[in-house]
Amino acid sequence: MRKIPNYNLYGESARPPWYDAFNFEWIVERSAPNDWHIDAHRHDALLQFLYIRGGGGQVLIENSMIDIEPPCVIMLPAQTVHGFNFAPDIDGLVITVAQRSIESLASIAAPRLVSMLQRAGVSRMSAQAVKESAFVPILELLEKEFRATNRGHMAAGMSLLIALLIHAVRLCESASAPHVASTERRAQQIKRFRELVAAYFREHRPVEFYAQKLGMTVTQLGRVCREEISSSPLAMINEHLLREAQRDLVYSNMSVKQIAHGLGFSDIAYFSRYFRKQTGVTPTQFQAEAHKALAIQ
Template identity: 40%
Template sequence: MKPVPTYSLYGTSSSEPLLDQLHFESIAQRSKLHGWEIQPHRHERFLQILYVHAGGGEALLEERREALRSGSLVMVPPQHIHGFVFRPDTDGIVVTMTDSHLRTLLAGVPDTLALFERPRHDRVRRDDALADALVLFRGEMESVSAWRGAALSALLSVVLIGIARLADASAPAAARSNSRPARHFQQFQQLLESGYREQREIGGYAADIGITATQLNRVCRQMAGQSALQMIHARVLAQAQRDLLFSDLEVKHIALSLGFADAAYFSRFFAKQVGQTPTVFRQSGRARLPAFATR
């Protein structure tokens, strides 16, 4: 397997930026050029929303396989591996935006940004207001009417709020709070995302947030049911699993990229967390991936 590529848009080098902060097209427009298969890849700074009006197929979101059908709504944040296989009769839309444009559209509700940090796959009922907003968005997307750009931005804001509501409804009650612990927890999540490869101490994260390590542990247990160290380990482990499944990097190189002093220490850490050595996990995990992910 080759390393997972990073694209601006699928099939386009990541060094070629989007001409605009927002790009949209039909599912068929790009997929049929590639035999209706979008192989695993990631985007450096782009969030994508995919909505299936009719037809279906299969999605790969990190290591999860998800069956797609009419009404499927998929949201993929930057940096997350994803791929798709569609049936040739699939009809739907793909919206790509920069992460800065996402923040602009949600400037009035900044507390929703944390809800866009993990890939999601939801089924939207046809009688749901979100389905209506997606249909209206597509109508504007395919039109040449006056004030089209303003209408698209307004409708996209409605779509994003709909996705945030779905994510919020499925989140633990504690995480939905806008309390001080919730804000500290969000800060920790953001710092962890940018610093997990450095093997930072819990005290360093706590100092950046402006609280003690004890307080940080308390916040993490309240919001996620885990200690701060468990969350750090979980993030490191998730990246290790991603690299083992989707790249041909040697175990020792994965270990070094994640801040481990040597491969033996990394292997002991991985086996303790997963119950398998990195090599065994790679072999068994790839055997369970859909065929399009391993070609």
């Protein structure tokens, strides 16, 4: 059984997936009482968006520790295992919102945004570009609406959040390599492919199976994956399977044999070869190194 705590907000019991949550707070409000450290945890139905404008620290995303270099944004979709080690001078905020709700709004107002709401990661921004954009004014309006009691303030807040996320994406894209615009159709195809992989990855289905489910040829699915996420369908399937294996190895009390069987491997030796081919180390080596790096006793 995994030991990953599941919270609504950190330190609070998880609420049902249908709970329509929207929360705005400055990082210091919750991290200072926890000595600037937030243990690894997840939110089943909530997305978290962090804007860091000063200070530093590290963020754990799944099994990777990433340095926080402001200004930057951190996207943590629902079910992403994450944790933080903030420096005492951290200056930033965290917005928590129901993943399904924000995706529904984005699918209508900004379809291209949907796929980005499903990708965990840290993205740098240009301080000058932030200063010259509408990002900060929208952020200030968003906080004002969240703390208000006027009729419709939550609806206004959600609309402002969509605008904020759009500006965040623009700022992150301008700070990195040019991004090829995605069509709504391709974004939906990738979303559906991810859902199918999550449902069937333990059955070790071939790419042909997923292409058929999507009403596409293998070639078409491959092209969509390359254009949309710069990856292949098989790489996506392996990535999902590997991520689940790593989660179990780090956060569960199960033996390697139990983990292998739970992931659809009838032969533990084959699972070990597969894992080593993907990571360069055996499951046992990965587990030991991860526990040491994350200081899990």
